[in-house]
């Protein structure tokens with residue numbers, strides 16, 4: 001089965017992609033790469049389409065090398081990756097819905113994003129008027145004493161919409177089947193033809209809780225395509241923004257997970273700490289979620305003395321309060337009874353799915369893009385990547401607690417060593433062509449952005465949310481648990497709906 | 503745990519004083535809240551939040567309303583689990599085509615009198631997602647809207663000001 005270097009040798013190198021190569025392959029090599037992924041020699045980072053071609057981003061763990069392979073399919077058909085490697089299934093169903101390309105041999109041909117509501121089929125491909133769709137066929141269930149519970153798309157809490165279908169035997173969940181796509185906004189369609197300014201604005205609205213990470217990844221990809229060097233101060237400020245986002249989200253999650261185990265005290269206290277971070281962000285950067293600050297070329301706003309003071313004050317409040325909260329979490333037997341041993345995901349599954357973030361690192365997968373792909377300024381910063389192996393709700397809480405500590409240490413280093421100088425490099429005056437790819441570690445896991453520029457505008461842009469490879473694992477995690485533990489398991493995953501629905 | 507609870511007894515609360523009403527919201531509401539409605543609402547609002555296609559940024563700030571700084575429940579504002587218990591639907595996002603039917607069904611399941619608050623720039627006209635094949639438009643493209651709170655996302659204080667204006671109008675002549 002081909003390795004990355006085999007693919008590079010045997011395929012045809014596309015000239016324009018940076019920083020990692022894109023290799024044009026034939027069907028045999030494409031299927032061979034799918035087998036390599038299924039055999040865990042490589043990890044599938046992303047799989048996306050465009051009119052007449054499919055692309056797959058691959059990571060070789062041993063060498064930390066990334067490459068994209070592309071298969072031209074003028075016939076509109078390509079050998080299914082999902083047939084060999086189940087994590088690719090939802091990605092293939094989506095690209096079929098958007099572009100009309102058919103994965104040959106796929107065991108699951110049901111639509112994913114297309115709910116029959118758009119009025120058209122293959123909106124980014126042939127774009128033809130649609131005919132009414134039959135009702136969505138959920139997986140068949142057969143067995144004595146089984147009953148189904150259908151939830152959503154509108155849920156009871158303040159969360160995003162999605163449909164969950166539980167099959168239970170008494171209290172125990174036998175199977176969970178998810179149906180998502182409700183918040184599909186057609187972002188990839190809006191990207192095509194957009195300017196870089198419009199593009200980065202859209203990227204920052206793919207998943208609001210990761211607005212920094214998305215605009216960061218988009219900007220890195222655009223800068224790679226344009227071969228644009230970013231001023232050092234901007235490079236460091238970007239990491240500061242990213243760590244503040246991680247800090248705020250993890251604090252919110254820790255509280256919210258405990259709250260879903262009916263322990264509201266943690267939510268009350270963590271909620272205050274999260275708010276402290278957001279208020280500091282508002283003072284430092286003018287927006288609580290730090291939206292629209294990272295743009296191709298650099299960052300749009302500098303950190304002043306007030307902002308620095310506000311961030312430092314927020315960190316002081318966390319350092320004062322958090323240890324007592326962690327102790328409370330760890331020593332409250334009734335809470336531990338809910339989180340320890342609940343919603344276990346095996347190391348085997350996270351490796352197969354290449355799941356990132358606290359889901360991967362709570363089950364023994366040590367991947368963190370800041371460390372493995374080592375993009376600046378993280379190559380110059382000291383930090384640890386906490387990894388646990390238990391794979392339960394408790395492990396995912398602890399990964400977050402440890403990452404809060406690491407993020408605070410990173411923010412200290414960033415503030416102490418922030419280089420002076422410019423914030424923004426001007427975009428090249430000549431409208432250039434080129435392709436760029438970037439991976440950035442968001443709070444939830446690694447976000448991948450690939451884009452192609454034609455005459456300075458975006459010809460095609462694909463944004464891959466970490467939740468693509470986490471949602472399916474939630475289906476596995478809940479199996480054998482009781483229905484009442486679902487909110488707890490779900491919150492410990494905290495997958496994005498908007499991110500993968502796009 | 504005892505220490506934490508004990509500290510809570512003596513520490514000043516985090517909760518901040520109520521903000522002034524948003525004058526723009528007060529004006530918008532003057533036309534949409536009828537006399538009878540004001541009497542029925544009394545001093546409390548039950549809100550059912552519906553994400554009709556948001557990027558989830560608006561949800562983060564709605565959540566923040568419940569933290570100790572804003573403590574929205576002190577004003578009689580509650581988030582409820584079912585539209586059947588709601589006076590107000592608080593709707594976020596551009597309405598996606600895939601959510602249109604669910605939003606309509608939620609609206610129909612809410613007993614009258616009811617109000618719809620559209621939250622965020624997307625909820626006004628689809629924001630930067632307007633024009634997509636997958637987006638219907640703003641909330642008003644699907645159900646009638648009484649109040650719009652702008653922002654991307656609107657900060658909690660601004661959401662609170664809008665909701666308080668709704669309550670105040672309802673209370674004024676009750």
Ligand code: SF4
Nearest residue numbers: 557559622623624654
């Ligand atoms: S208004 Fe802004 S924060 Fe709210 S859903 Fe739209 S893009 Fe997201």
